[in-house]
Amino acid sequence: MTYDSAFGYVSAHGAPLVDLLDPQPGERIIDLGCGTGAFSAEIAARGAEVLGIDGNPDMVAQASALNPGISFMLGDAHTFTISETCDAVASNAALHWMTRDPDAVIAQVHAALRPGGRFVGELGGEGNCAELVAAMQTAWRVFGLGEPELPWYFPSPAEYATKLEEAGFTLRLLEHAERPSQMTEGPNGAADWVRAYAARALADVPPELVEPLLARVNDLAAPALRRESGWVADYVRLRFAAVRKPDAPPMPEAPPAASDVPPHGASAGAPMPDPAAPAAPGAPAAPAGTAMPGGTVPGGV
Numbered sequence: 303m304t305y306d307s308a309f310g311y312v313s314a315h316g317a318p319l320v321d322l323l324d325p326q327p328g329e330r331i332i333d334l335g336c337g338t339g340a341f342s343a344e345i346a347a348r349g350a351e352v353l354g355i356d357g358n359p360d361m362v363a364q365a366s367a368l369n370p371g372i373s374f375m376l377g378d379a380h381t382f383t384i385s386e387t388c389d390a391v392a393s394n395a396a397l398h399w400m401t402r403d404p405d406a407v408i409a410q411v412h413a414a415l416r417p418g419g420r421f422v423g424e425l426g427g428e429g430n431c432a433e434l435v436a437a438m439q440t441a442w443r444v445f446g447l448g449e450p451e452l453p454w455y456f457p458s459p460a461e462y463a464t465k466l467e468e469a470g471f472t473l474r475l476l477e478h479a480e481r482p483s484q485m486t487e488g489p490n491g492a493a494d495w496v497r498a499y500a501a502r503a504l505a506d507v508p509p510e511l512v513e514p515l516l517a518r519v520n521d522l523a524a525p526a527l528r529r530e531s532g533w534v535a536d537y538v539r540l541r542f543a544a545v546r547k548p549d550a551p552p553m554p555e556a557p558p559a560a561s562d563v564p565p566h567g568a569s570a571g572a573p574m575p576d577p578a579a580p581a582a583p584g585a586p587a588a589p590a591g592t593a594m595p596g597g598t599v600p601g602g603v
């Protein structure tokens with residue numbers, strides 16, 4: 303799938319995410335799930351004003367220390383609000399950690415954007431880490447443990463597209479592609495990867511079983527993921543660019559209820575109010591489009 307000139311590129315495949323975002327000088331852009339701020343810094347380098355948001359106070363502290371010129375705040379992606387709408391929300395390798403309610407995250411992004419604002423992101427897609435997950439599940443079973451608790455959300459393209467469209471976005475690009483990536487978590491391949499990213503699954507494992515369990519994960523994953531050059535994670539990326547739709551025009555004002563219409567001559571045969579006629583002065587205004595969020599209120603972690 304290609305995307306239109308609103309994003310500046312004809313094909314995004316393999317291009318850095320910041321190029322898909324195409325930040326412009328002076329734009330206000332949120333980096334959602336900013337971690338230590340590396341992606342925020344890439345965006346800021348294009349001249350945009352960046353606010354990095356992360357749910358982990360350690361990440362916010364590190365990001366602030368590493369990037370003194372950029373603003374960071376603690377906030378839960380499911381509940382964050384900002385005082386003024388922004389031009390774009392971007393997210394790199396973070397949305398798959400936001401498992402509680404992906405629709406709530408998308409709704410908060412929508413509320414944070416001005417109409418026409420961009421939502422650009424990359425997350426693990428359906429099939430992400432399939433070999434790693436299969437090795438974990440088999441090893442857990444071999445050791446008589448229950449299913450490992452996997453803390454990720456890897457949606458299919460169809461599922462995520464539907465969520466975006468239903469939340470009020472027009473989808474401009476959606477790619478679902480394999481991206482095998484060198485593991486850098488440590489010398490012990492899949493075992494170190496599991497330690498780094500699936501700590502929650504290991505938390506339930508009796509301490510004396512952890513090492514043999516991880517050794518089994520390595521044995522099971524090696525045929526698919528171990529190369530001459532080292533271990534490779536079987537990442538599958540879902541990359542998207544979407545635009546917040548314009549607000550719907552205000553609803554026509556409701557005609558007064560029949561019981562509110564004052565008597566008009568003889569009651570029999572009195573005309574019904576014309577639904578197309580302008581409402582009486584002082585009638586309550588129809589609800590406007592999406593309200594601007596008020597106040598910078600970081601949500602819980």
Ligand code: BEZ
Pocket residue numbers: 395398425426430431454499537538
């Ligand atoms: C990733 O797709 O980037 C990823 C997924 C799970 C754990 C760590 C990284």
